[in-house]
Amino acid sequence: MRRIAWTHYAAPQTFYGLAGVCWKPLALLALALALAGMWVGFMVAPADAQQGEGYRIIFVHVPVSWMSMIIYLAMAFWGVVCLVFRARMAGMLSQALAPTGALFAFLSLWTGALWGKPMWGAWWVWDARLTSELILFFLYIGFIALTSAIQDPRRADRAGALVAIVGAVNVPIIYFSVKWWNTLHQGASVSLTRSPSMAQTMLWGMLLMALACWVYTVAIVLYRTRSLILQRERHADWVAQLPELNPGLRP
């Protein structure tokens, strides 16, 4: 039964319908979660003993950093599915994930800089985590540049899948190389470890924001995949008969 459902939604036509049903409620849910998370983060949670009010950027910073890494893994996962099963939807999902991943990586760097200026006294330090996040951002840009440079969608899908897999294999190597490079250079002058335990409300705020990021990602990826499907299947009969493309025919 599971197997049937899987292949059922692997066809662009059925996936288009499923994504159309799902994306709007998910987007609303993401908005609600984000509002709740921000309320907890900015109103309820107490100021940090050491960092004062400035620490509140973590309610954005930590969730977007998590997501930027998880999305790359998801891209690589769909890349494997795309290469192994030659599934068209997998390639589209992988491409739909990339801009959101790049956005989150950029946001992570940006909010990190905003946090770093008051805490460390510098917008940027060549810390292992910062540097590997920057390289992750470059990997996203490379993926997007490659897939958008290839005209043939099938080749774009599979080339992107290979790049995502090669990148995913390299991410741990890059992380450890940068970490070692940093420790050899200057020792631990800057540490990211914060106060030993986190207040319960702070944790709740962060979890709510993380959930909001997850749901937002799913919603926006479904939406973007729908656009990709329409773009690629524009010559198919079922697309021509879609009610949203033929307002006159709507019963």
Add this chain to the structure above:
Amino acid sequence: MSALWSLLRRDLLLALRRPSEVLTVVFFFVVVAALFPLAVGPERATLRMLAPGVLWVGALLASLLALNRLFEADHHDGTLEQMLLSGTPLTLLVVAKIAAHWVLCGLPLVLLAPLLGVLFDLSGDALGVLALSLLIGTPVLSCIGAIGAALTLGLRGGGVLLALLVLPLFVPVLVFGAGAVEALAAGLGSGAHLSILMALLLLSGLFSPWACAQALRIALE
């Protein structure tokens, strides 16, 4: 196996018939290395400190410059398609292409780097480690770069795209390559760095020909 050798011989012979391509890469390396003292000033202590990084980045950019042409000519005249169709495993042919590319564009850099290191006032030990780290590191660059070259085959703006795609993946090689020389200068010994470079070489040598062959199939489908 004989196919591997004959392809390697052919590539080397082709390059020797037209040596300007190889020489361009070599002189690019020399010119880039010469630019840095002009930019940062001729202080010997500063130059000695910068030397490993500058020479490694120069070597990295030079080998990137040459990657573009790895499959281009064979793709242009249809040889690559014949290789795909032949009974010989594509992975084996890719190994030959990568090896030829390294001999032509990596080995000259390895031989030249100690000479340039003298201009940066490096000590004898440091020159040896620099050459050794390049000897182990440049094949890794060729291996990883070949995947990028295969993926961007025949695309418009392929050169810049290749750089964007491949440079982030070169980071570990750069870190440990330049790090080996710096560690020696700091009195830590370069053994650990060189061992890790060797591990990277083994890993990339094992997996990248296969990935590169897949990329070529995708590009030529």
